[in-house]
């Protein structure tokens with residue numbers, strides 16, 4: 073199959089690029105599940121942008137840099153904040169319905185913001201955006217969507233990308249899809265951790281296939297842990313949005329004592345890494361709860377209907393009861409290194425959204441900057457779409473027959489559980505050299521075992537697990553290398569920030585199957 077733009081992934085970044093690029097050429101979207109299944113769909117809090125007169129782009133820049141702990145790229149942060157209002161107009165033009173207040177759009181605040189600037193749609197902002205964009209994509213004759221299609225690897229010629237090998241999961245067939253430009257918008261990696269807010273699909277596929285193609289991957293040690301996810305036996309680590317704290321919810325311990333102000337003057341609205349670590353430590357002595365009861369039932373039902381409904385499924389009425397919470401893996405600040413147009417170190421390969429590393433987040437992400445980043449940079453990337461039409465299209469290559477498992481090896485499930493648990497225990501919120509060394513050894517063993525299993529065949533779950541192991545290795549290797557604490561990366565053996573030696577990035581590249589670690 074041939075197309076002008078091959079977009080892998082159907083979250084906000086991929087759909088926004090597709091809608092804009094379709095003005096210039098044929099767009100093909102492949103997504104491994106259904107189009108609406110993405111991390112975007114689960115985003116609760118909102119999207120940050122300067123939309124009120126008493127706010128300023130400069131303040132948004134400062135807040136982003138402050139949370140980024142010295143490693144954010146200042147030029148990219150400036151672009152992000154400056155383009156924020158335009159990104160919101162763009163979303164409104166697709167019919168996204170943000171909540172309104174008397175004098176315009178309703179704005180809320182979250183940790184690290186010095187001012188209320190987060191636009192939202194109740195507590196289901198991502199779903200509202202994904203829904204509006206999906207409708208626009210479906211109505212667009214220039215965009216074709218293939219669901220249940222998994223990108224296995226990129227196709228390269230002379231170190232340039234000419235498309236991807238795509239597995240049609242239902243038909244069990246692998247196709248070469250040739251494109252003038254290939255766009256990775258595959259989302260995050262959270263599912264490599266046992267405790268995560270991310271869905272099962274967040275297996276880091278885009279980052280893993282980009283690495284295998286030789287792309288530069290940066291800042292992988294900076295995994296953001298969300299401080300407040302539901303912590304109830306039998307319930308998943310469902311996200312309890314930071315917007316609850318933005319609207320006045322407080323954190324208390326078993327004794328009912330509010331504790332956050334002892335650790336940071338911003339209290340419950342301190343940057344996420346500080347709150348996540350504090351809760352993690354408090355949990356060693358007892359439970360931690362979020363309390364929003366004082367806001368009243370009607371406010372809670374109107375502002376947080378989805379969280380209220382979801383918690384009721386687990387016998388918890390947040391209008392009457394304390395919400396038991398604990399941190400969980402939420403977002404990867406690093407990824408495939410790109411410039412402001414999404415261009416990577418491989419020609420004709422772009423990356424947008426969570427799988428990309430634009431550099432805006434640095435060592436930690438300001439809440440609600442991720443949806444904004446996805447829209448801003450995919451829009452800028454699409455400005456070059458016409459230019460990419462000059463790229464040559466690849467031609468059919470001889471296919472190697474793909475062998476599929478007759479019966480999926482039961483071992484895959486066991487290996488996945490083992491990986492996710494070990495990563496949580498060894499490369500989680502608090503990290504130490506010894507544990508990370510053990511994790512690297514474990515990952516080598518897992519990789520070797522998968523190579524043996526793969527000789528008998530493949531299926532999607534096998535390919536995902538292979539990608540999870542790859543991405544877990546990148547996180548662990550980078551975290552092991554950075555001998556200091558900064559942003560989301562906390563080392564018990566190096567608890568302070570070392571600006572003298574570590575005001576730099578770690579990037580990883582793979583050549584001929586060997587992984588190289590560099591600092592810059």
Ligand code: SIN
Pocket residue numbers: 115116117118311312313314315403438439440441442
């Ligand atoms: C949240 O609603 O707390 C998550 C928002 C984000 O990760 O930016």
